[in-house]
Amino acid sequence: MSLTIAYNIARQGLASTALATSVASRNISNASDPNAARKDTIVVGNAIGGIRFTALVGAIDSALFERSVQTGSAERFLDAVARGLERLSSFVGDPQSNASPAAQIGRLRDALQLAAASPEDGNAARSAIAAASEVVAGLRSAFATVQDVRQDANAAIIEGTARLGSLLAEFGEVNDRIVQASATGREVTDDVDQRNALIRDIAALVDVRPMLRERDDMTLFLANGITLFESGPREVAVVGNMASLPGQSGPPIHIDGVELSSASDLGGSLGGLLELRDGMAVIVGRQLDELARGLIAATAEYDQAATPVLAGITGLFTYPGGPSVPSSPTLVDGLAGSISVNPSVDPQLGGNPLLLRDGGIGSPGNPAYLYNATGASGYSGRLRGLIAALAAPQSFAPAAQLASDVGAIEFASSSVGWIEGERSRISAGLEDARIVNDRTVAAWQNRVGVNVDDEMATLISLQRSYQASTRIISAVDQMLNSLFEATR
Amino acid sequence: MMTTVSTLALRMAALSSMAASQARLASASEEVSTGRHHDVGLVLGPATGHTVELRMLAGELDAIRRTNALVDQRLATMQSALGAVSEIAQSFADATLSPSADEAARRRLVDDARGKLSALTGLLGATSNGAYVFGGENSTLHPLGDYLASPQPAARLAVQAAFSAEFGFGTNDPSVRTISASAIEQYLDGTFAALFSGPTWQASFSKASDRPLVDRIAPEETIATRVSVNDVGIRGLVAGLTAVIDSGTESLSDEAFSALTRNVFGMASKAISEITQSRAAVGLSQNRVTRTGERLEVQTARIEHEFGSLEGIDAAEAITRMNMLSTALQASYASTARLQGMSILDYL
DSSP: OHHHHHHHHHHHHHHHHHHHHHHHHHHHHTTTOTTOOOEEEEEEEOTTSSEEEEEEEEOOOHHHHHHHHHHHHHHHHHHHHHHHHHHHGGGTOOGGGOOSHHHHHHHHHHHHHHHHHSTTOHHHHHHHHHHHHHHHHHHHHHHHHHHHHHHHHHHHHHHHHHHHHHHHHHHHHHHHHHHHHHHHTOOOHHHHHHHHHHHHHHHHHSOEEEEEOGGGOEEEEETTSOEEESSSBOOEEEOSOOOSSTTSOOOOEEETTEEEOOHHHHOHHHHHHHHIIIIIHHHHHHHHHHHHHHHHHHTOBOOOSSSOOSOOBOOSEEOTTTTBOOOTTOOOTTHHHHOEEOTTTOGGGTOOTTHHHHBOSSSTTOGGGBSOTTOOTTOOHHHHHHHHHHHSOBOOOGGGOSOSSBOHHHHHHHHHHHHHHHHHHHHHHHHHHHHHHHHHHHHHHHHHSOOHHHHHHHHHHHHHHHHHHHHHHHHHHHHHHHHHHHTO | OOOOOOHHHHHHHHHHHHHHHHHHHHHHHHHHHHSBOSSHHHHHTTHHHHHHHHHHHHHHHHHHHHHHHHHHHHHHHHHHHHHHHHHHHHHHHHHHSSOOOSHHHHHHHHHHHHHHHHHHHHHHTOEETTEETTSTTOTTSOSBOOTTOSSOOHHHHHHHHHHHHHHSSOTTSGGGGGOOHHHHHHHIIIIIHHHTSHHHIIIIIBOOOSSOOEEEEETTEEEEOOOSTTSHHHHHHHHHHHHHHSSOTTTSOHHHHHHHHHHHHHHHHHHHHHHHHHHHHHHHHHHHHHHHHHHHHHHHHHHHHHHHHHHBOOHHHHHHHHHHHHHHHHHHHHHHHHHHHOOGGGGO
16 A cells, blocks of 8 residues: 555655764764764665665775875884984084084194194193093994984884784784675774774884775785785784994894885885984994094004104004004994093093103104104194194095095084985975875865764754654554544 | 865864964074074085084184284294393493403403393293293293303303313413413304304203294194294304303403404304394294284184074064964964854854
């Protein structure tokens, strides 16, 4: 009977409206979740002419999602590098503060100038030695900063790798649920949102590329093709411990059995930390080590005989491998951490500061290395020679990535230029990456996100539709009543 | 197809742009008050190395300026001492130009010579900044011993020994009267003169080094003033004074006495012109130091200007920027407030 059909249609309408209302309220409660997509109901007509709810779908824009995952990864990479560089450049400081190793060497030169004007003055000599001690302290402190940055980066890599492992495991659980539910036709929109959220978290760590397969199964790869997840999570591990020797690369990251040595292939914050730990921080360390070697070479003492036979020995600046002078331009890892003022000239260690004027610091009492042959108190030749040596061109190892054939002072200031140049470049890159990421994520959110005003308007129309269905039911009921009245 | 806007995206966009504007405004206002970039290294990048180098150079020039002041002081001390030495030489020359040969006059001459030698020794012991200026590299030793000290110093013993060796008797022996004029001349030009040259002078009289003090007066410039007690003029003056003091002057015959004073007058006259040369040498150095100082001042000003402009900001531009940012921030506050306020819930 048609009335019954109308009644049933209205009943189905009520059910559908109730469901749609619940979906709208779910959307509204998800409005603040950055990973939640908007859900829509799909209704189709059925055999009797009414409507039937068939599916709940979440709004999707895969292209924008994947793009925003990549931009997020790129931003985190640069962010990790930028933070590390900020710390690395702390020993350089603002040029006005004159705190950089370069500025300290400049002050040593000035102290030598004052000593050269009064070579007989023990106080001037002591001041010069004090300036040399400050140079040593500055280099050692900078070296310690570099090691700290590397150690902290390594700790963060270990932590990040562990987190990646647990995220992949979680991803596996959610992915399984989705695949199973797809097979049985259960609604999976919330799980899909959760899976997307996990992809974003994973992308913060590495440059992940998600790929959707049949049955809603997702696989995760790195940009260079290494598998992160395929049916199950792949093994992610840091292999080995941080080497105790400075200048050596730290323990590598292995994903699915493959060693990842290229930080840019890895991407994300793990890639940034790797770039910092084994790239930039190592280069800065090398620059400091080469600077230390340059100072040792500049202040080394040579046989003063007419035909020299003895080898050069370390002078004002020395190191545990002294008195032999490190060969040039061979990098010595960790030299910046072990350079010291020669005790024979350091008054705090019972040394004689006037040896700075006379020479023979490396071998006191040995006439071969005595620059002040006459023993005159006003002899300024060696002091002036030291001043010149600090600026005299030397060869520096190419691994330090700075010019060779420059003086130690110029090398020091070009190291400052290198560090600040990198910091500036990365910072500009980071700002751009941040803007691009913000825009891309916002674009995705605008496409798939919830608009509260829109949902409220939908609720209003659902409310009306519900009212209309209930009217139909009561109208049919009245019509049936009048029929039954008529047949009493 | 409707363009959708996510409520969350709308809110986040407003917030993030406000935060960015606030940060830029904060750094702009800091720049206005310090006159320098908020983060010099970030803005300059690789050029930071250049500005650090400039600052080091400015520091070096400042250190050189300070040491040049010391050099200047030393040279001034030398010049003033040499001026007084010159006066002594002049006065001595006047005294030895045909002096009368009577006993009283001779005694006055000898006493005058002794006084002058003491004064000379004092002048030549001038110090500057704690170091003797006439000692060359031997800056911590008084360059000329006190000839008239007791017990007699090596220098005096050497002179008296030379006299004895030449004539066979000492300066106080009555036989001094027998010395002829030519004999005394021979002695003065020969054995006596030998005492004031080369190794004997440095062994007995002078502690000065022939190696001069060398000063770095500019980054690529050194100066060495070769003026010391070993200068010919000073040696000649000391020789002349010593000749009068220790040649038995009071006991010589009149002819020998005349020969002595004639010879000594010659020494003194020569000394005057040679001391003038020493003074000229010091003067030359003084000029060089002054000229170099002027050049370094110009250089320093230029360097300070250069790193100042590298690290500094244009104040007018910074203030303008600050005003613009603050206006933009206020606009963004207003629009954020309105956006947040717009909700359909108010109308239901």
